[in-house]
Amino acid sequence: MEVVEVKQVTTKTAPRFTGKRYRLDKPELLAPAGNLEKLKFAVHYGADAVYIGGQKYGLRSNADNFSFEEMKEGVEFANRYGAKVFVATNIYAHNEDISGLEDYLRELEAAGIAAIIAADPVIIETAQRVAPKLEVHLSTQQSTLNWQAVKFWKDEGLPRVVLGRETSIEEIAEIKAHVDIEIEAFIHGAMCSSFSGRCVLSNHFTDRDSNRGGCCQSCRWKYDIYEDDIQMVGMDADKFTMSSKDLCMLEHIPDLIDAGIDSFKIEGRMKSLHYVATVVNAYRQAIDSYMADPENYELKPIWLEDIQKAANRPVNTGFFYDTPGAEDHIYEPEDKAVPYDFAGVVVSYDESTGLAVVEQRNHFKPGTEVEFFGPNGTFFKQVVGQITDTSGNGLDAARHPLQHVVMKTEHPVKPMDMMRKRVR
Known part of the structure; x- marks a missing residue:
């Protein structure tokens, strides 16, 4: 790990924090893998690491998820490419979820998993105690947004923090200037309409707990809107939705690297094999091109074209440069975006x-x-x-x-x- 000077770069708003911060020699490209086949394709198409879900404790209970045998096969495949496998154990646990946790974490360690992604302090402490070879990365579910909170988790022994999606690129640079810790940030994929995934709409509408892996994506449903018992939307017009546009930072790779983000995370364990391979391939080429010659780096239109061939929704830059407004949400049914x-x-x-x-x-x-x-x-x-x-x-x-x-x-x-x- 090296200490480097943060470059002054142009953003959509103000210049970012200038100072010293720690980072990996090259940003890690971290890809989602909803099943074993997707894991293999993500690694083959250029992911440095993949994150998966096991049979318990993850927030994507509707994904295929991995048995311990599949984890071992995935780790063996990833190791051949020099890649790592992380497991999401990022639920907020209720009392009934704790039984069997220690054995589960020991099994992950035995399978060769490099790290878990966790939010609940009980899961974090238990992993540190019973499975010391497992790194513990703090999940975005903790909504960590400032350098003092990041320092708190570093002092608790965590080597990496996955920041909340609401963190700006200027704030990320400042965090890196104050805390010598790895920072992971989502740079592509679906954005939750709630605060870093802490939505309870699913709980109320379907009795499926979002924070225990059961989210039914209520924000992406179509709704009728009423005012004083008068139907405003939904009868003679298209139904209303309230979902966010997807995040895409492919055009801003230099800014992400200069801010000091160590791990570029792609969302999408529920997405298709084609989506995972296409998105990973585009970001892999962009990152490698920049790292090979930063001074002469140019974004190639074909990378963006490829992203558009796999995307299902319009995209924006999330919270990186400013606070999303009405134009950053989807209020009407969309035409099929993928040609x-x-x-x-x-x-x-x-x-x-x-x-x-x-x-x-x-x-x-x-x-x-x-x-x-x-x-x-x-x-x-x-x-x-x-x-x-x-x-x-x-x-x-x-x-x-x-x-x-x-x-x-x-x-x-x-x-x-x-x-x-x-x-x-």
């Missing part, structure tokens, strides 16, 4: 014939316009020609999920490259 659907994954490629075996993930057929992309520079467009099954029988379409289809590609591809199709 592409995930169509397949390359299983194998024969250089002598130019034939690829593609595992189908969405319906496609001869004549479909597709794109291939991968983490090692693979990117090209083509129209699907003749397709067959693996026995050589001709097919008029790839209709069946996970069906293996043989097709000719116009350029070489690699296993785990992806194919997406243009939606007309």
Whole structure:
């Protein structure tokens, strides 16, 4: 870890704090992994670390989540790439949640998990006591927003704090100037309409506890609005929603690095495989390009285009530069923002014939316009020609999920490259 001078950079508002702070030599790209397959693709597409959920104590109870055996396999795969695996244990525990906690944490340690992400002091203290090889990272659920609170958690023995989403980039730079600790911040993905996830709408509407992993995303429902028993919205007009636009900081990588953020966190353990791979790939290229030559760094339009091919909602910069206003929320139903659907994954490629075996993930057929992309520079467009099954029988379409289809590609591809199709 080195001490470096904070550069003076231009933001949308005022210049940030200038001083000294501690940071990792290169920011970590931390990706979500809702299941084992997503973990492998996130790491393959460039994540330095992934965060997952186990069968207990996490805030995404509706994700596939991991058994201990799957965790061990995920850790083994990640280690081959020099990546780490973190486990979210970020619920606020009730009395009935405590039973079995010590054994669960010991199992995580035995599985090779590098760190847990925790908010409840009981979980934090228990991990430090019974599983000392596990790092404990403070969850964003603690809503930590100032350097004195960060220092408190450092003094409690935590090496990393995940800041609340409401922290500005100027505040982050000031935190780094005062406290020699790793800072993790969300830089992409869904934003909660409540204060760092402390919403109780789900509890009231569906009896599903947001702070114990059961959020039903009430803010993204469609509502009718009444005033004095008169229906204002919902009868002759589109129904009202109150959800936030998604966060996207891809255009601001230099600012994030100069502020001293150590770990760039992507939200989305419930998102698709295509989303995870696409977003990780874009940020990986941007980070590496900046670190290779900061003085001549330029944002490439294709990175933003790729993000848009995977995103479902409009985006903004969250709280990094200013406080979000009405324009940063979604009040009306949106048109489908994604012009592409995930169509397949390359299983194998024969250089002598130019034939690829593609595992189908969405319906496609001869004549479909597709794109291939991968983490090692693979990117090209083509129209699907003749397709067959693996026995050589001709097919008029790839209709069946996970069906293996043989097709000719116009350029070489690699296993785990992806194919997406243009939606007309």
